Amino acid sequence: KNQVEQSPQSLIILEGKNCTLQCNYTVSPFSNLRWYKQDTGRGPVSLTIMTFSENTKSNGRYTATLDADTKQSSLHITASQLSDSASYICVVSGGSQGNLIFGKGTKLSVKP
Amino acid sequence: DGGITQSPKYLFRKEGQNVTLSCEQNLNHDAMYWYRQDPGQGLRLIYYSQIVNDFQKGDIAEGYSVSREKKESFPLTVTSAQKNPTAFYLCASTPGHQDRSTDTQYFGPGTRLTVL
Numbered sequence: 001k002n003q004v005e006q007s008p009q010s011l012i013i014l015e016g017k018n019c020t021l022q023c024n025y026t027v028s029p030f031s032n033l034r035w036y037k038q039d040t041g042r043g044p045v046s047l048t049i050m051t052f053s054e055n056t057k058s059n060g061r062y063t064a065t066l067d068a069d070t071k072q073s074s075l076h077i078t079a080s081q082l083s084d085s086a087s088y089i090c091v092v093s094g095g096s097q098g099n100l101i102f103g104k105g106t107k108l109s110v111k112p
Numbered sequence: 113d114g115g116i117t118q119s120p121k122y123l124f125r126k127e128g129q130n131v132t133l134s135c136e137q138n139l140n141h142d143a144m145y146w147y148r149q150d151p152g153q154g155l156r157l158i159y160y161s162q163i164v165n166d167f168q169k170g171d172i173a174e175g176y177s178v179s180r181e182k183k184e185s186f187p188l189t190v191t192s193a194q195k196n197p198t199a200f201y202l203c204a205s206t207p208g209h210q211d212r213s214t215d216t217q218y219f220g221p222g223t224r225l226t227v228l
Contacts, residue, residue: 004154034216043116043202043219044155089154100217102154 002027002095004103006088012109017080021106023073023090031093035064035075038087038105047075047088080110115139116220118203123225125190125197133188133223135203142208144186145217148172149200158201161186190225198227 007022025033032051036044048057048064050073057064061084063076077084090103115138125131135144143162147155157170161180175194180186186205190197201223206215 041200041222041224043204043221045219046216049216100157102156104152104154 002092002099002101004090004092004101006090006103006106008106009104010107010109012111013080015080015082015110015112019077019080019108021075021077021088021090021108023075023092023103025071025073025090025092025101027071027092027094027101029094030068030071033064033066033073033093034091035062035073036089036091038089040086044089077108080108082110082112084108085110116203116205116218118201118220118223120223121221123223125225125227127227128192130189130191131225133190133201133203133225135186135188135220137184137186137203137205137218137220139205139207139218140183141205141218142183143206143215144180145204145206146170146176146178146186146188147202147204149202149222155202158188197225200224 004025013019034049035047037047038044047059047062050057050066052068061078066073087105087107089105092101117136119134145160146158149155156172158176159178161167164183167178167180177189203220204217206217
């Protein structure tokens with residue numbers, strides 16, 4: 001069964017600290033993996049998209065990694081800011097019909 | 113949120129009533145999508161349309177209906193047949209209709225529907 005599992009479910013960190021969010025998937029065949037940021041009560045916004053051949057991709061203070069062999073991805077946030085407080089959603093594209101499989105998200109709270 | 117608008121932001125409905133959620137985009141995108149988001153759940157696909165006058169059921173289409181008469185508009189009707197309609201509804205669009213697995217989806221701001 002195609003699944004995307006994210007951990008932790010929620011995370012609280014202090015402003016200025018770094019953190020890493022995890023995404024494990026069992027989607028096959030694999031097409032690409034995306035990370036979205038969703039502010040409370042808003043629509044998700046794309047952060048990165050990674051294909052099979054890409055190991056690392058950065059977008060400002062956000063760095064995503066992908067290990068296609070172990071089917072794991074991580075999103076590293078450097079020097080966190082209060083505005084980073086949001087849910088981060090991992091989305092894997094693939095399967096027999098090229099569907100998008102959404103993880104349940106990690107809720108990050110950055111405290112001053 | 114790009115060029116996608118959803119209205120209203122909050123919607124209250126009595127049981128047994130149909131209600132229509134609006135989604136409009138000015139991005140000239142071919143494909144449009146409707147998702148449902150529940151607390152602690154991943155987004156689930158309700159319906160999608162890859163081109164005008166054509167649409168397909170997603171994973172949870174029962175109790176919902178859509179139309180795609182114009183490229184820029186993809187309204188979703190939540191019917192009385194939907195047993196648990198209270199949720200956050202998100203509309204999205206992608207530029208092309210060739211391969212929806214590779215296009216990045218642009219989401220609207222969402223509509224929160226509450227059934228009283």
